[in-house]
Amino acid sequence: MQRRLQRLLAAPHVRHRFRGNRFQVSIATIVQEADNVLPCYVVVQNQIRPQVEQATGRCEATSSFTHTLKWTWQDKEYSCEGKHRSKRGAKNEAARQVLRFLIDEEASTLDPRQNGAVAQWAIGSLSEDLDATLECKEDDETGGSRQQSHTCTWTCPQIEGEVVATGSARAATESRRNAFAALYQSLPSALEEIYLQVKAKPAASNEEVRPANKARHGEINTMHNTATQKLQIKAAWDFHVHTPGQVECTLTWTYYDYDQAEMKTVQVSAVERSKAASKAAANQKMLINQGHLVEIPSAQQEAIDEVHLALREQRVQDAYAKTMTLLDQTEPVAWSFFLPHVFRAVLGEGDVASMHELLGSALRLVQDSGMPVELWESLLDEASFSVRHYFMASPALRQLGGATLADSFPRALEKDYFRRFRHLLALERHGGLMHGIQQYELDPDGQAGVPTLEVHHFE
Known part of the structure; x- marks a missing residue:
């Protein structure tokens, strides 16, 4: 009992x-239609514990990547091959085929009503x-x-x-x-x-817009978290669902005002279709109201989204051309949303001419007003991590070293001091990375070579 x-x-x-x-919704439908099935694949693999053989190759006919999977478990065996333009995409397609096979062979494991981990995914x-x-x-x-x-x-x-x-x-x-x-x-x-x-729905309204929105939400949330941490502000969010598709997020800032010597509380609200979107909208609204961010017009935001879409599709030259146009149309404070990303892609392509033109145009446009400090630091970081195309790092850092910074400092002395030593820090970081890799490669006792690390790389 x-x-x-x-x-x-x-x-x-x-x-x-x-x-x-x-x-319940058919799990076969979700496996077939979901963009990323790798998390579900990992869950099922850990539960069944098969012997897995896998290999990644290249299809000569289409120049796409291939990923082969072979599962062996309980006297059963299944092999499949996935194809995609990227390595991760090929692995995802192979994992999708495995899951579709297991829906029939291991019905209880793939049944979300009995497997909470699969249901969560x-x-x-x-x-x-x-x-x-x-x-x-x-x-x-x-x-x-x-x-x-x-x-x-x-x-x-x-x-x-x-x-x-x-x-x-x-x-x-x-x-x-x-x-x-x-x-x-x-x-x-x-x-x-x-x-x-x-x-x-067509890709333009489904697969392309959503990643752009998610990326934008992530950037806004990161900016908000950075501002609250540096300014010692306590932030609290409260969500309320009004009607289907209408989620309201109320953001409250609580901080100590040193000028007036008292605690202050500020609130903003935003209504969007989802909780994540409403939170990002509230964060953006608060940053704009408090003077930490400028409001970007919808037309310019659409152009920025097109740049990010071109980068996701590995159309670097298209993204570069759109960026050159955006630099003339947008304020420098909005460049942080796209310029470092395009600069990273240009470094990854090893395009020296585009790199100099991109930096030259940006520095020329901010010669009078000065470049925002956070944007300048982002560009320095991107250049300092360029290892595979190391021949581009030094010219880029040298070009950025002569940038004019915005008046965010008490005096010109502090601004010059910061610009000089922040630039030296970027040079030291790049030199340290290059020196460390060379030490490994020149080590006579090394058993194996160390591949050159490159963060600016497209699959």
């Missing part, structure tokens, strides 16, 4: 906020493609029970209401997985059709 009671307590409990019958993939909001919180212990309990709440802009599921177990990890398994089982039946419709 006691064991039966323990099993009942450990079983996931579901609270539905929908009416009618509910059926599947729901995360759905949330990313549908701009849904997912929250998993640990419940407070009641009655002195040793059971851990977690509650998952999932909100999708295309569906009215929210899905709530609860799971419990003795261990926190197992409790969280039970909650995800219960949440997957309680997803609405219409979700699969909605998911397929979203994935069937």
Whole structure:
């Protein structure tokens, strides 16, 4: 009787906020349509523990990469080959084929209703493609029970209401997985059709815009975190779901005003389709209101997104041409969103002429007003890490050393001091990297050569 009671307590409990019958979304559909299946592949591989043989090659006919996988487990064997223009993409396609095969051969392992880790990946993939909001919180212990309990709440802009599921177990990890398994089982039946419709949209509105938005959100959040840490500001976010597709984020800053010798509190709110988007919008709004960031017009933001899209598709010359136009159209304070990225790509291509033209145009345009300090430091860092094309680092650092900085210092003396020694630091960093690699390569006792590290590299 006691064991039966323990099993009942450990079983996931579901609270539905929908009416009618509910059926989980087909895992085969998610595996087929998801952009990145490697996390799910790793989870399943760790659970089945097969003997894996893999190899990466190049297809001579199409110049694309190939990745071959061979699984051997429990007297079973499966081999496949994935092709893509990048090595990671080829591995992802091979992993997709393995998962599709295992859906039939290892049905229980790939069943999200029974495998909470797979359910967590599947729901995360759905949330990313549908701009849904997912929250998993640990419940407070009641009655002195040793059971851990977690509650998952999932909100999708295309569906009215929210899905709530609860799971419990003795261990926190197992409790969280039970909650995800219960949440997957309680997803609405219409979700699969909605998911397929979203994935069937043209690439311009689906696959291209979303990565640009995510990258922009990441940059805004990084800027916000840097500002709050340096200025010793306490930031707090509060989220509220109004209607499907309308998530409001309220950001509160609390800090000590040394001029007025008192604590101050500032609040802003932003409403977007998802929790991540609303948080980034609130962070951006606060930075703009407090004078730490300029507001970029929508037309210029679209042009910046096109530059990032060209870089993701490895169209470096196209990104370079768009950047040269953007430098004339945007303020220098907005260059941090695209110029260091393009500079990194040009260094990776080994294009000396484009590098000099890019830096020359930027330095000429800021000759009177001065280059923002954070942008200048970003360009110095990119140049100092250029190792494979080391012949470009010294000219780039020399060119950046003569830049005029913006008036962000109390006096000209402090500005000149900072510019001189920050430039020396970049030179020292590059020299240290080159010296360390040469020491390894010239070591007569070395058993193997050390490959040259290059961070500015496209697959």
